[in-house]
Amino acid sequence: MGALETSKITKDHEGWRLITCIWLHAGVVHILANMLSLLLIGIRLEKEFGFMRIGTLYVISGVGGSLLSALFMVSNISVGASGALFGLLGSMLSELITNWTIYENKFAALLTLVVIILINLAVGILPHVDNFAHLGGFTSGFFLGFVLLVRPQFGYINQKNSPLGFPTGTPKRKYKTYQIILWVIATVILISGFTIGLVLVLKGFNASEHCSWCHYLSCVPTSKWSCNAPSNYCMLSQLGNQLNLTCQSTGKTQTYTLNNPNNTEAIKHLCVGFCS
Template sequence: MGSWARRRPLKDVPEESPSAPVLSEAPHLSPGARITAEDEENPRVQQYSGELSPKSGLRRLSKPETEEKPLHDLQYAAPYSVVYPPNAADFATPPVPAQNFSAPPPGTPGAAPLPSDAALYRQRSAAGRQKSRRCGFFWVIPLIVVACVTLFIITMYENDCPHQSPHVSCIATWLGRLAFQPWSENPLLGPAADTLLRMGGLQSSAIRHGGGWRLLSCMWLHGGVFHLLVNMLGLLVVGVRLEKDFGAVRLIVLYFLSGVGGSLMSALFLTNVISVGASGALFGLLGATLADLLTNWTIYTSKVASLLSLLILIAVNLAFGLTPQVDNFCHLGGLATGFLLGFVLFVKPQFSWLYRDYAAEPALPYMHVDPPKMRKHKTYQYVLQVVAALVFLALFTAAFIAVFTGVDANKECSWCHYLSCVKTPLWNCDGVGGKQVTCDVTTYTNGTGTVGCADGRQTWVPNFPTQTQAQLQSICVRECS
């Protein structure tokens, strides 16, 4: 309510006004005389008292005698809001800013509902990633998919089945140079093994002879249409969520290091096999997702169900890798690399730190309570981060040295070949895990040749003089195992 009255002569006060108090007539009052202003029709205007100044004006009026309200009847007001008195237009006073009372703690009647965990984490993230998540924008995974599909088309063009293998029945010859190799040679609808090797496929002997770049190039190649579709679908399902949650930079680091980790393990155990595919990097994303769930346990809901679902998914994919023609060592290497990097790269703030703005505060403005100190990360998160980083650096360095020095890991681990292939009545595992496959090579004067297996099967090889020793070994392993 207003506590100051404007100075003006008494003669300027209207005698009767429905919206203003009527002053009693006192034309001959001396200085110091008291007057009163009352308005019985307006209950908001209570009795005011004041003294006449020597200049026949009103001096400062005293505060109205209003009834004090108990403090517990005060309502919480949002900061920066303005509270106006009833019918403020009747008064010449400015609006009164609201007191900046503390918001009620969670659980108090009238308190705002707590936001979800995911929303809180987005609020605490970097500004760039906040904008990306709000817009739903992601680009790394789609770019990887486009690159893999493009390179597969280029590989099929270079394969040129109708001209490179004129004595075999190519599949989908109407595609011209893009026609696929026969079912008996490549059941995945793809190119020949020697084409994959020329395009950058992984082979241990090629790495030791200046082909270190194959550790990266092999993750962009695929053995067939089915192989490509499965990997790209997995990338979209797993990778998009990780990119939205952790940003493009960390996803790129995880993807490439996981792919290289899978290539290193494959080169150590599958020395005579050509390996291609993005499955090592894909398993790295699965391993990082598992590490994310474990190290950020308090952030997620339905933790146990999510953990079991993820473990079952990983187990099923690893079990599928026990069949021939599938490089399960690459899967295991990528999975281990991604799991370790997940503890390093994918650490989120803890639940209590996310809710620090909603911590209990005094309900009354005159009370003072020091807010509790909250740590952004738990101690175990820091421990896991440091330990995982050290283990990753040690294993990665050791694998690099072993691959480039020609170490055959199968000699150090006689049972490890069972991690990639298990023999059943439906297939054998020759050529896997260091097992040697014997082939007889026959050359002809017309520039062709054949590769004969121990069971009597023979495979025709075009342009035999141009075939390298590594290519002949891959043909022998592929056809006779």
């Protein structure tokens, strides 16, 4: 159905899943939560920087989240726009940094933004939440912000808009030196990171095997919950009496024809039998 499933990317060469999974969700609550977040964050950014820049940032951040998830969550199936949304959060942080001189109440804005980011990342340690997609999206968006969301200096804008013949003093450069340096560094990191990540994913590299503690970035087990996915957990999609089940633990997919499409107990038994 287009969900992020590493085995299908590596074995069946379905690389398009890195993008399509961004537009899929696990249910009504999932999509409503993500779309509400998109409205709260995206509208402000789009008003300031335009649809093209924010749309590009959104999609690339989503792919960045998919890449990191595919590297660390090899046996899981993932859907959702959370990686792209975290990319917008990351870009807000880098936009504040790269345009630091034009802001008032800089430190208050920085503190508020950091607290919001930390709270959202902390939610990712709950079970069945793909925090690697969040981290990958946030990191991608953070560096993309240095590239796509740079603002010209006020002095340059004033000179550009001054009437012809009006004395403007010493010519101002469009961007400050530190903005250009950050732009170059971020561009190099983005190109290198996406290239290496894509190559590793296509080769079937399992990053979790080389990092014994990294799984704690996505889920921290407590006495209240376990981080192990239940063996009979299924993702499902239903159209009429046609039910498509995907077993979370094995990655297998099967389509069933139901006599009663509304019989949730029967669907649960199908999942248990299919995954066992």
